[in-house]
Amino acid sequence: MVAITDDLPTRRFSLATAIRRNPTITFGAVLLILLIAIAIVGPSFVGDPLKIAPVYRLRPPSERWWFGTDQFGRDLFTRTIYGSRVSLIVGLSVAVTASVLGLAMGLLCGYFRALDAIVMRVMDGVMAIPSILLAIALITLTRPGLGIVIVAIVIPEVPRIVRVVRSVVLAIRAQPYIESAIAGGTRHVKLLWRHVLPNTLAPLIVQATYVCASAMLIEASLGFLGAGVPPEVPSWGNIIAQGRTFFQIAPWSILIPGGFLALTVLAVNLLGDGLRDRLDPRLARRL
Amino acid sequence: MTSYIVRRLFAVVPVMVVVALFVFFLLRFAPGDPAAIIAGDDATSEAIAAVRAKLGLDRPVVEQFAVWVWGLAHGDLGVSIFSNLAVTRLIAQRLEPTLALTLSTLIVTIALAIPIGVVAAWKARKLVDRLAMGFAVLGFAMPVFVLAYVLIYFFAVRWQLLPVQGYSPVAEGLWPFAQSLILPSVALGVTYMALIARITRASMLEVLQQDYIRTANAKGLATDRVLLLHALKNAAVPIVTVIGIGIALLISGVVITETVFNIPGLGRLTVDAVLKRDYPIVQGLILVFAAVKVVINLLIDISYAFLDPRIRY
Amino acid sequence: MSGILEVRDLHTQFDTLDGVVRAVDGLSFDLDRGETLGIVGESGCGKSVTALSILRLIPPETGRIASGSIRFEGEELTRLSEEAMKRLRGHRISMIFQEPMTSLNPVLTVGTQIAENVTRHLGVSKRAARERAHEMLDLVRIADARRRLDEYPHQLSGGMRQRVMIAMALSCDPQVLIADEPTTALDVTIQAQILDLMLDLKEKTGTAIVLITHDLGVVAETAQRVVVMYAGRRVEEAPVEALFDNPLHPYTRGLMAAIPRLDTDATRLQEIPGMVPLLTRPIVGCAFAARCPLATDRCRAEAPPVVDAGGGHTVACWEVTP
Numbered sequence: 001m002v003a004i005t006d007d008l009p010t011r012r013f014s015l016a017t018a019i020r021r022n023p024t025i026t027f028g029a030v031l032l033i034l035l036i037a038i039a040i041v042g043p044s045f046v047g048d049p050l051k052i053a054p055v056y057r058l059r060p061p062s063e064r065w066w067f068g069t070d071q072f073g074r075d076l077f078t079r080t081i082y083g084s085r086v087s088l089i090v091g092l093s094v095a096v097t098a099s100v101l102g103l104a105m106g107l108l109c110g111y112f113r114a115l116d117a118i119v120m121r122v123m124d125g126v127m128a129i130p131s132i133l134l135a136i137a138l139i140t141l142t143r144p145g146l147g148i149v150i151v152a153i154v155i156p157e158v159p160r161i162v163r164v165v166r167s168v169v170l171a172i173r174a175q176p177y178i179e180s181a182i183a184g185g186t187r188h189v190k191l192l193w194r195h196v197l198p199n200t201l202a203p204l205i206v207q208a209t210y211v212c213a214s215a216m217l218i219e220a221s222l223g224f225l226g227a228g229v230p231p232e233v234p235s236w237g238n239i240i241a242q243g244r245t246f247f248q249i250a251p252w253s254i255l256i257p258g259g260f261l262a263l264t265v266l267a268v269n270l271l272g273d274g275l276r277d278r279l280d281p282r283l284a285r286r287l
Numbered sequence: 288m289t290s291y292i293v294r295r296l297f298a299v300v301p302v303m304v305v306v307a308l309f310v311f312f313l314l315r316f317a318p319g320d321p322a323a324i325i326a327g328d329d330a331t332s333e334a335i336a337a338v339r340a341k342l343g344l345d346r347p348v349v350e351q352f353a354v355w356v357w358g359l360a361h362g363d364l365g366v367s368i369f370s371n372l373a374v375t376r377l378i379a380q381r382l383e384p385t386l387a388l389t390l391s392t393l394i395v396t397i398a399l400a401i402p403i404g405v406v407a408a409w410k411a412r413k414l415v416d417r418l419a420m421g422f423a424v425l426g427f428a429m430p431v432f433v434l435a436y437v438l439i440y441f442f443a444v445r446w447q448l449l450p451v452q453g454y455s456p457v458a459e460g461l462w463p464f465a466q467s468l469i470l471p472s473v474a475l476g477v478t479y480m481a482l483i484a485r486i487t488r489a490s491m492l493e494v495l496q497q498d499y500i501r502t503a504n505a506k507g508l509a510t511d512r513v514l515l516l517h518a519l520k521n522a523a524v525p526i527v528t529v530i531g532i533g534i535a536l537l538i539s540g541v542v543i544t545e546t547v548f549n550i551p552g553l554g555r556l557t558v559d560a561v562l563k564r565d566y567p568i569v570q571g572l573i574l575v576f577a578a579v580k581v582v583i584n585l586l587i588d589i590s591y592a593f594l595d596p597r598i599r600y
Numbered sequence: 601m602s603g604i605l606e607v608r609d610l611h612t613q614f615d616t617l618d619g620v621v622r623a624v625d626g627l628s629f630d631l632d633r634g635e636t637l638g639i640v641g642e643s644g645c646g647k648s649v650t651a652l653s654i655l656r657l658i659p660p661e662t663g664r665i666a667s668g669s670i671r672f673e674g675e676e677l678t679r680l681s682e683e684a685m686k687r688l689r690g691h692r693i694s695m696i697f698q699e700p701m702t703s704l705n706p707v708l709t710v711g712t713q714i715a716e717n718v719t720r721h722l723g724v725s726k727r728a729a730r731e732r733a734h735e736m737l738d739l740v741r742i743a744d745a746r747r748r749l750d751e752y753p754h755q756l757s758g759g760m761r762q763r764v765m766i767a768m769a770l771s772c773d774p775q776v777l778i779a780d781e782p783t784t785a786l787d788v789t790i791q792a793q794i795l796d797l798m799l800d801l802k803e804k805t806g807t808a809i810v811l812i813t814h815d816l817g818v819v820a821e822t823a824q825r826v827v828v829m830y831a832g833r834r835v836e837e838a839p840v841e842a843l844f845d846n847p848l849h850p851y852t853r854g855l856m857a858a859i860p861r862l863d864t865d866a867t868r869l870q871e872i873p874g875m876v877p878l879l880t881r882p883i884v885g886c887a888f889a890a891r892c893p894l895a896t897d898r899c900r901a902e903a904p905p906v907v908d909a910g911g912g913h914t915v916a917c918w919e920v921t922p
Contacts, residue, residue, distance in 0.1 A: 125301075136542075137570070141325075220430055221432065254433070262429050262430060499705040502768075505657060505689055505697075506716070507691060521705070521707050597706060
């Protein structure tokens with residue numbers, strides 16, 4: 001849409017200034033760190049998320065069951081704490097995997113024009129399929145599991161990264177100093193490593209943050225639809241899916257894990273918005 | 288102009304070809320034996336063979352592909368494994384609720400989001416702007432199904448103003464029809480609305496800095512004319528682009544919203560097909576949804592030519 | 601003399617990260633009916649801010665007219681309601697901007713942009729407004745005006761766009777036209793054509809012009825009277841011949857030395873050393889003292905009063921004051 005030009009090569013990534021100047025980043029980051037801490041240490045302080053106690057089924061939140069219990073009498077506080085693990089693992093692994101794949105493909109596409117035409121057509125096609133549908137289709141054909149959920153979410157997210165990286169590479173290639181480096185006989189690998197790669201970092205980090213948020217939403221949606229991780233795994237999507245039948249008498253079984261999901265996505269989005277405003281002002285103007 | 292439209296039309300072809308190839312080869316190259324997975328865990332080897340035969344997986348890939356493309360070219364999306372009904376027929380049966388839901392959401396959302404964005408940009412950094420953008424950030428993080436249940440909890444369960452779930456066809460009266468769509472539309476539309484309101488604000492803010500807006504003000508034009516004609520028309524291209532991008536959100540959202548509210552539309556059909564692993568239906572729906580998305584984006588590309596006279600055809 | 605526009609002790613300020621910028625700092629001048637007044641100075645001296653202040657187009661988020669008076673036909677503009685100001689802008693006081701490339705709306709036709717000014721202020725029908733737009737394009741000598749009405753700005757050259765701006769500004773027969781660097785962005789040959797056009801139209805319509813420019817050459821050809829501005833203040837004012845014959849303020853002399861001339865054998869242009877002072881701090885003494893070759897301790901300590909040098913020539917400089 002808008003050509004990326006001028007000040008790119010001079011921009012430097014500085015985390016310290018980024019945080020000081022941008023309260024959104026700090027807020028999002030603090031919230032996220034808190035949630036990560038809960039996901040890591042939380043499970044060692046709570047009981048068994050799968051323990052069934054039919055006597056205590058559908059109890060509302062109270063001092064004994066902070067978040068209430070579900071129709072099998074399982075403690076929802078425990079399950080919600082465990083659920084944060086699935087969300088964060090999926091969010092982070094998808095963000096990292098999609099970034100690595102997208103970065104590699106984007107660099108190659110931006111650099112080798114012959115490859116570009118083919119790969120970008122494929123990316124356009126993949127992007128035409130709404131991500132949840134694409135993930136669903138993949139999952140229909142395999143046995144449920146955490147790994148396949150991650151793969152199913154990575155595939156529709158990769159094109160978003162490829163597009164961003166490619167546009168940065170194309171813009172940098174057009175810079176006079178790169179042209180002169182090529183004319184001066186600098187090797188391609190060195191050029192990519194020294195000049196192109198560092199410039200893609202800022203937009204890549206921003207985009208990866210959004211991919212992370214989107215992955216967590218898709219994972220929960222898949223779980224909710226019954227097409228995510230196996231039902232015995234306590235993920236937020238699964239907890240909500242299992243709460244559907246008794247929603248009218250036990251609304252907490254959906255509203256509380258749902259609130260956690262929304263909060264986590266909000267934290268990651270805020271982090272992304274803050275990083276974008278700080279690192280990539282042009283992108284900020286575009287969206 | 289015509290040549291621009293024709294060129295855009297031709298650009299659609301490779302995209303749809305990739306989509307078609309993708310769903311075709313997904314089934315063929317999936318790890319493990321898709322026929323066994325589709326048939327279920329305790330299926331006999333005869334049952335698996337039957338599924339394989341039904342999907343045509345026992346024939347050479349080239350032949351399968353030819354048969355499939357031939358079918359597509361004739362508007363044949365295949366046959367459901369379980370009900371033996373044509374996928375096109377199943378889709379046609381479920382079309383009305385989904386169309387009603389998405390169109391009402393689309394219209395209401397755009398009609399609200401653009402004015403919100405315009406006002407936010409006009410009153411930038413004032414209270415209205417901060418409230419609107421706070422709402423947009425929250426709305427963007429809110430999962431559709433969580434919002435749906437929050438709405439059901441308050442409006443249907445506690446205050447009993449609207450039905451908890453279900454769909455009432457237009458044929459059975461306009462008011463029940465509208466009532467059954469209110470909560471699903473809100474749940475479906477909020478994320479989309481947040482997206483459009485944000486881009487409208489950002490795009491308007493950039494335009495309001497431009498020299499020609501100063502010229503318009505120097506002519507003493509009324510504020511509404513400056514905002515709605517001079518500024519909004521210039522801000523339109525990014526807004527319309529995002530409306531197109533958001534169609535994907537809407538389609539994903541439909542699948543979830545119809546599940547929450549138990550609306551017998553295409554989304555519900557998708558989920559049922561997934562749970563039964565009825566791959567031909569899933570495959571047909573992906574093609575249809577992708578085609579809808581591609582066509583809408585085509586229309587949007589064409590609209591650029593009307594919105595911005597500088598775009599060369 | 602009947603002044604149509606009287607600016608008295610105008611102070612316009614902006615809030616920036618470095619503090620309050622006093623862009624216009626106590627400026628006064630008069631504009632007579634049908635006259636062309638030049639306002640001259642380097643960039644950043646407050647010329648454009650003066651223009652925007654008169655039309656009250658200073659963006660309210662960052663700037664304001666802090667004090668002073670702007671009277672147009674006896675009416676105090678600084679106290680007028682925003683609605684009344686809107687009826688005045690583009691109707692009785694019009695403005696032309698520096699950048700013809702960006703000052704026209706790219707997505708509206710030229711005809712629409714001229715006609716909307718006419719319908720807004722004269723309350724005529726759309727058809728009559730379009731007729732008027734056609735007439736105006738003819739007046740600014742755009743060939744094939746009928747066809748141009750339906751064209752978009754990007755289909756026109758820079759000179760043509762500035763003609764359209766002039767047509768737009770004059771479409772409601774304003775009493776005052778403020779032209780902010782109207783020719784700066786144009787080629788030299790086009791500059792002359794546009795200036796000729798403006799003067800010609802002034803003769804026809806009797807509109808008074810405030811011509812803001814950094815180019816003394818432009819002023820010499822067009823204006824009857826000149827105000828020289830420095831750091832938001834008026835340092836000298838004179839009829840145009842008097843100013844060129846006998847520039848009194850060292851800053852004016854500096855500006856003149858910086859005009860390229862064909863009639864001398866000087867091999868390089870003289871420039872005024874130093875920079876325009878920071879406007880975030882109140883200036884003590886004469887604003888030009890820091891760059892003035894003649895500055896004394898008195899100049900740095902005490903602001904010079906405005907003195908009359910006779911024949912409508914006034915100047916604020918200790919060097920001139922007896």
